[in-house]
Amino acid sequence: MADLTTRITRKFQLYIWCMVFISLPCLSAKCLNVDISVNLYPEGTLKIKYGEPLELFCVTDSNYSASDIHFINGRNNKNMDSDIVNSTTRRLYIAMPEKQLTTFYCRNNKTKKVCLARVLVDSPPSDVTDFNCISKNVDILNCSWTRQPSFSIIRYTLTYSVNTLPVNPPCVPTQIESTVYCVWKTNSMPRYRQQEETQFFDMTACNAVGCNSQNFTVDHFSIVKPDSPYELKILKYGTHSVYLEWKISHNIVDFLSCGVDHIIQYQLAKVDNGTHFRTVDTSNLPARNRTYRFHLMDLPYAHMQYDLRIYIKSKMAKSRQYWSDFAYKHFTTLSEEPMRPPTIISGAFDQYTRGNE
Incomplete structure (x- = not known):
């Protein structure tokens, strides 16, 4: 069974490589439509979900060969190992790239020209673990949390619900450094529902590679600061x-x-x-x-x-x-009449009794 699986896998890989060899000759050596004798595919910014492979192709024109081009990692400016696909193409393949936002270069050693591509490897936003709300005198409701680490921008939306129905529009939060927060007031849209004993919130967090949804339930009257x-x-x-x-x-x-x-x-x-x-x-x-x-x-x-x-x-x-x-x-406090005379030290006063004259 294992041998059969191996044979099928190899046949599938050969099929993919055949397709690559057939399609690559039509790839242009123009970098962003500028003819500089070298190009990178896919063009622009490549967004990869963490756990998936990274694959880039470096292509030159027919005046040069695959031996004249190579990949450079922009983080350390070092050459990267790659495979020759055909006479004008090299392939960079990393099965499990680490999380990063890196610029990769394809360089023609003879013309000294380079073409670049940005590679983002990231996970969808992780769960928020410190969601916290405080009500200022049942007048203003502020819910905040800490932005999760990410190589790409995280965009949050927060919606609260009444009787399982979302109240729109959702809040697009404000961010100060790593703290993200939403505020509802009695005159905001939607307004702060002061009478609800329990508040229900739905949060969606999205970055360049995916989204994450969470639900939070808040005991309203336990987070009031009068x-x-x-x-x-x-x-x-x-x-x-x-x-x-x-x-x-x-x-x-x-x-x-x-x-x-x-x-x-x-x-x-x-x-x-x-x-x-x-x-x-x-x-x-x-x-x-x-x-x-x-x-x-x-x-x-x-x-x-x-x-x-x-x-x-x-x-x-x-x-x-x-x-x-x-x-x-x-x-x-008010004054009062002393209950006794002050205590004195014996011998502190000289007492003299005057007789009748």
């Missing part, structure tokens, strides 16, 4: 407590059905290290309110300056990057 709370104020001051009030964005209240978590932190302005904040329990705060109030108690000192910070995030968010920026307030 705006910071605003209108933070103190409704009532105490010696060891303050009564706080703040508001959160309409978008967060209206669209974020899961609600938000809070972090409330404070530090003693003149005592604590600038990076050290004390965190209080906020588990009793409701998940969805337009306006929040909180009684911050058990502050350690009266008549003390404090720095206050409040953050919020979607209850669905898991990563630290989705916490909002903080709202900030600086306040001073």
